[in-house]
Amino acid sequence: MMGAMRILGSLVLAAVAVLVPTAAHGAATTEPDDFPGRQVTRWDATYDLTAEGPIHVTTDIDFDFGDDPGHGVIWTFPTRVHYDDDYDRSYFITDVAVTSPSGAPDTLSVNYSDNWMEFRVGSQYVDDVSGTQTYVLTYTVDHVMNTSDLGDEFYLNVVGDSWATPISGMTVTVNSPIDATRAQCFTGEAGGDTACDAVTENGATTVFRQGHIDAYTPFTVDTLYPQGSFDTTPSLHEREDFSDLVAITPLTVGGSLVILAGGLLLLIPSLRRKATDEQFADLTPGLRPGLGDDAGVTRRDKKTPVAVEFQPPPGLHPGQLGTLIDEKADPRDVTATIVDLAVRGFLRIDPVVDATRPEAEPSDYTLVKLLPTDGRMVAYERSLFEAIFEGRESVTLSALKTTFAADMGMVQSQMYANVTDLGWFRGNPATARMAWGMKGTFMLLFGLGALIFLFATTTYALIAVPFVIFGVMMLATIKAAPARTAEGTRVLAQTQGFELYLETADAEQLRFEEGKDIFSRYLPYAIAFGIADKWSKKFEALAAQGYSMPEPAWYGGYAIGGFWLASQGFGHQMDSFASQVDSAISAPTPSTSGSSGFSGGGFSGGGSFGGGGGGW
16 A cells, blocks of 8 residues: 555656746657668578477578667567457467578577567667678577468568668578478568569479668568478467456555646646637727737637728738737748738749640749849848858759758748747747657656556556647647737737738729739738638639739749739649749658468458567
């Protein structure tokens, strides 16, 4: 009882440390890269079957470390798998040995878990093993043979779907004391029935070959023998009931509820502080307090209707407002900024049209530099412009795909910094989401780790479940983490009112703007709001009715006086342009028990045993 209480107390303290807000910001975590260039260039495996059941295995491979030197290689093998509703099946691995004829470190470390064995080959003190090294692994495994109505069967995953590198030159030899009656093999995606490259049957010896196997792709062999040729008795263990593993007691249930209630009391107020927008009290949405007035601040009422605004908030650009609306500096906001810079005369957008099919949608677009950067640009616009035209006067969107991705993150960071400096958010939205997400990730991993530990060592696993719930809740609310200030909400109300105008204005209203190019002026905002097609169609309708409207000077490809005559569907073309810009600027099955592959229909990954591994 006292041990359980100590565990409970430790978990509660850990939860408090994560849920209570702190001033410090954690650093972003990164996923480890895959191992570029690593591969197995030769895999020779021999399986010597015995009538008594044990199978003697020799696996001889050439492992190429590519451009990522390391310690050595790892093999993993299942030792216990699901058999049926009542039993698990076990495999016993003995007599394990490994050598490296090429001279690589071949120290063998064997690690155990409930259901797996890991053979780690190499020295932890030597991490610069490079080139192609040869490793020879030998072991004996028992209780692998199966039986069916068709006979005794050796149905085995030579490589499971967790081997982490490509394999070339796979050769598997199966020797038995009796001739095989049938043989087949499979590779490809787990569950598929793609046959391997070659099967050669020669009496008691069967050879399987495969030229290439992708990483994480099973390779399965299957040989059939007369019934009664082998000891096919599986090693079965009764599956444990959940109630045997997890105690449902007043202590565990009560402890879980206490942790859950306490955590929610910490989590919900923290989320409200971080995710609840503010607004000026007793003021119409969109208005700010008068000079010297000390207006109070209250929680934002999202149900308050906004008034239509016939122009965007003064002095603000579409990228800023797009970021304010959804709290994300996404590629659409960057696209809107590019069009805005074109409308303001800094660049021109020329569609690349097939001369033989002028009516077809442009396959590409060329951005042409017209003016240098100047003080009219905010920082993120200047960085965007300079990144697009670095060392050139024009560039196609297709060319940007190979040059711009590295600059995208910088532009987005500057957009977040800009809206934060304007006082629209209580903190940088990207930083707020990252900090909240890291806490949620830590809480989830902590909960899962505690759950696994307690499940494996005690029957008190139930008290770790609330931590998993907290982690999931925090990760599910990442989007809400950045909160707007009262000033941010004021600008948001004006922005939403302007968006309402762009969506609802009809041709009758817009014709009174005849002679003013409000189409171009407001198109970047429509792109940022995701309604460019709607906005454009209003002007297409006016042009079709014969109204005279200014022609966009920022969009090439049309003769003077011909834009509105030939631009039906321009809104769709703008959607296509936005889609192409977004693309250009944005960056790049467990093992089974293996009953039978002949009577049940064999498939890749369907055999028994079968492990994974790779380099380390």
